[in-house]
Amino acid sequence: MSLATNYIYSSRDHKFILKEWLDLGPVLGSDRYKNSYGIDDIDPVLDNALKVAREVLAPCNDDGDALHARYENGRVKTPDSYKKAYFFVQENGLGSSNKDHHDESALPCSIFASCSEYLAAANPGLGPYFMATTGAAGLVQKYGSEKVKQVFLAKMFSGQWAGTMDLTEPGGGSDVGDILTRAYPTDAPGVYRIVGTKCFITGGEQDITENIVHLTLARIEGAAPGTRGISLFVVPKYWPDEKGGVGSFNDVSCAGIEHKMGLRGSSTAVVSYGEEGHCRGYLLGDPPGEDGTGQGMAQMFDMMNEERMVTGHAATALATIAYNNAAQYASQRIQGRKLTNPKGGRVPIIKHEDVRRMLMFQKAHIDAFRALIIFTYHLLDLAETSTDPEVVKRARATIEVHTPIIKAYCSDLGFLCISEAMQVYGGYGYSEEYPVAQILRDSRIYAIWEGTNFIQALDLVGRKWTMGKGQVFTAWLKEIAVFVGKNQGAPGLEREFAVMQEACQHYQDIYRTVGGYAMTGKLELAGLYATRILHATGKLICGKILLDQALLAKRKMEEIGSEHHDYPFYQGKVASARFYVRNIVPEIETTLKVVKDADTSAIEVPEEALLLG
């Protein structure tokens, strides 16, 4: 059974988030959007994207998984159906054109991200081709010289030329500062000769677009060592000719692609530059100054941060499609009798307590993730459109805090949600005839790429906790505590807000305790606990967001009454908050206990003891 017949997805939750929970007024009323989009446009835009996802992308999802991207003689063959679907997305305003700040039809990030979620869920293997193009185009627009923008931008915004992000090298994954790719000045201003090899390049070679624009990290001869000396280059596979079309081969070749557990339609390539000595690239921004500092890492981080959000969002999309299928299966599969009525008739398994536990586990996480992510995209919109510097500053700070949480917490837990969806199916879940097996395989990459989840955890604890001498993070924490304090005793949610208040205190204690370790030179303890702290942080913000949505849902329920067709939707929101806060949030206390206990067995165990297998 394919996703083509199982593309069960709804725009209801996005409409709740965008039209009821968030206030998009300031963004839609801004100079940038006031003439293009209003609140009434949200429904048709979302519904159209969902239709494209269902009718254009989902039908070729099976092709990607069954046919794979295939490597042969330096070329990569993608499934035939991919090309059509890719261009349909690009030509219908759902692709990289949304990054164009000068395009009046570009959607606000919060709405564009919602649309992208439908596409990612419908075809996780195809999505990366246009999502990477979107990110790369944004970077070229932001940092490219007039010349570079003139040569590349229109082709990238139209999707005619795809974009990629080329960081990792065979000798270095998480360790970007040690890259070996080199750039040498040429006679042409801003043009460098590039030599090196990158690996794990998503879309690094494909036969969908006529050209591929690699945004490639390299060190200019003589620049500083480490991440500091790195620059970013625009390295097209084919050098643009004078008319702006595809010119001569630029000595960018593909040495092979990975044979992956999932996302098989997406090519993951080894890319070599300058094997014949004549690969060239345009420098983005300025060359390193006298101290040898390049701008590459900062530029790449712009795109990387975006891709980190895209990753957490893709994990959420896949968890959603798995959940939707599992819930529907559970409502139809007859098996067993109620524990509380063993003499009664056989029931659909959705009546069994453990199946409900598994479904609520998935639903609560998904509701929280989606709200967290779209909210963060909304902050990006505010940061880009607001004229109030204080609003912009706060929005940017919150995005910084949320990014590693979205990347890592949503991908780690998203994978567990999908595994629970498989468990709901029982034996059929393990069969590739049903949709969850592929979703499980596809989704496992999200905890790894765009910086492994440990890199995210270090980013949270090492950078985000300490930004602005800690003021950014403590302000973020305080906002949660104030919200929770203000709503103590909220009717029907008394217990939930009480649990959250304890959780806030536990989290603050974690922050103090581990912050103390770092300040007293016990840095290794911060490293040891970083992943668990990231998860605890995810639990805290998700608990807060779900309660905020539950308060709104309760007001709506009163407004519309229990006969209204939307009533169960709001009941579901309240249930998500209750389930999450009372079943997941208490785990924060365990993390506190563990970090206070400060066991160091993992650090002290001798290496030989780990290698006795």
Next chain:
Amino acid sequence: MSLATNYIYSSRDHKFILKEWLDLGPVLGSDRYKNSYGIDDIDPVLDNALKVAREVLAPCNDDGDALHARYENGRVKTPDSYKKAYFFVQENGLGSSNKDHHDESALPCSIFASCSEYLAAANPGLGPYFMATTGAAGLVQKYGSEKVKQVFLAKMFSGQWAGTMDLTEPGGGSDVGDILTRAYPTDAPGVYRIVGTKCFITGGEQDITENIVHLTLARIEGAAPGTRGISLFVVPKYWPDEKGGVGSFNDVSCAGIEHKMGLRGSSTAVVSYGEEGHCRGYLLGDPPGEDGTGQGMAQMFDMMNEERMVTGHAATALATIAYNNAAQYASQRIQGRKLTNPKGGRVPIIKHEDVRRMLMFQKAHIDAFRALIIFTYHLLDLAETSTDPEVVKRARATIEVHTPIIKAYCSDLGFLCISEAMQVYGGYGYSEEYPVAQILRDSRIYAIWEGTNFIQALDLVGRKWTMGKGQVFTAWLKEIAVFVGKNQGAPGLEREFAVMQEACQHYQDIYRTVGGYAMTGKLELAGLYATRILHATGKLICGKILLDQALLAKRKMEEIGSEHHDYPFYQGKVASARFYVRNIVPEIETTLKVVKDADTSAIEVPEEALLLG
């Protein structure tokens, strides 16, 4: 890269368990084994099994995953290399002959299970063919009439004829009582005509053995409804001829096999009996009496309980091979600098705190699982060989308690361990060129088959908690509490025993709380918490076992001194106990908090709210 080149496995831990930690004296000195095996035989037996695993089974692991078991025109084709490996195992005393109670060369269960672990790890797709045969042979020996034993037993013990276990039907998985397969008496005594269809039958059709002996659950016409009325039949694919060879086709056909995410070399078949109306089977044991009660479920549970242990053990085996590969990779992969020495040189990733956390997470779980499982097999040996009825009774009771924990806790956590092994690898972990991707895919079935893990959780909470009016379980709990109490203040493990003492109290409180729910008619709460309780129970017994091993390891360390080559092994044992008790065991308290809080949102949420996708 294949398991053939990555079969990293050691017998060291088994030797520790069998020769140092457990006392095999009473078993090896029993009438059954005193003339066949002594303590000095353990090393050569284990080392030989490891050699077979490495040299015979691991080399055809790739074949199973790449070529799959393939269905064509009613037949299943397995990889050519499978047949040779299967018979090598059978002919070298590592297969079903070990079930023969009359075979002097049969190994004690604790040693046989250790050998089987090596085989399961080396080739997870091939293992089920001989493991199912082993279980089925045991059942025929235990319950078969003289006639049935005479016809089938020698062929099954030699492996010439394979055995399978046929419970599940298209309409019923967990719900065995509702099976539709029927049996009708014939003129021949003990022989019934069988009509029906089963699915998810492991090894249900294959081309390795000349005959397949299906142990098939069916309801004899007129027997009671539900599980009570079920009988078990020996249904060969080919009816044995008068000389005991393969006779005429017995109308047992294969309608297809599953296309699975993993374990692809293992065929998972749809099996039809009597499509042409002439399928026959031998009844095992007696026909239903006047009240319509058959013996089938009780007999099948014999085999099922064994297969549940085999399942938890296979999960442990796969977690081990993934861990061993990940640890070795981590010791060789150079990436990044120490957090505590950022200006120092690049280091192997095994030096990074989070990699160590992930490795210790795996190692501690694996150490605990293996010890729990081999210990339980040892209890089976005691139950089968002891002449002291009290020993037999206690051993059987403990096996009952441990079985659902081994099946479910080891498979749930084993999967998470393997996912962590993949994370250690980073991007390469997601590539099928490295061994972990297949291991992850293969291992996901263990939480599903042989009774889903929720079925195990219900078995624990519904049956094992209440056996003998609760006395069995409270005695089991008390044994842990006494051990923990006795060792308070043990030098170097003070903190660990203090944490365990708290955990014992928390667990007892869970037992009282949820027991109270069940007694006051809130049965749905027991269902809602069963899975989490099973996990808490796993944490308790694993913590106890690891501490017991740590006490022994500490004594050994004193004995041999820090220069001894075995010293790191014992350090590793102490580290496993410390890590597990101080990082995992505290989660029991969260479970207590959650069950006391008794949130019922998952039960109360309206079904429509779960189905809005």
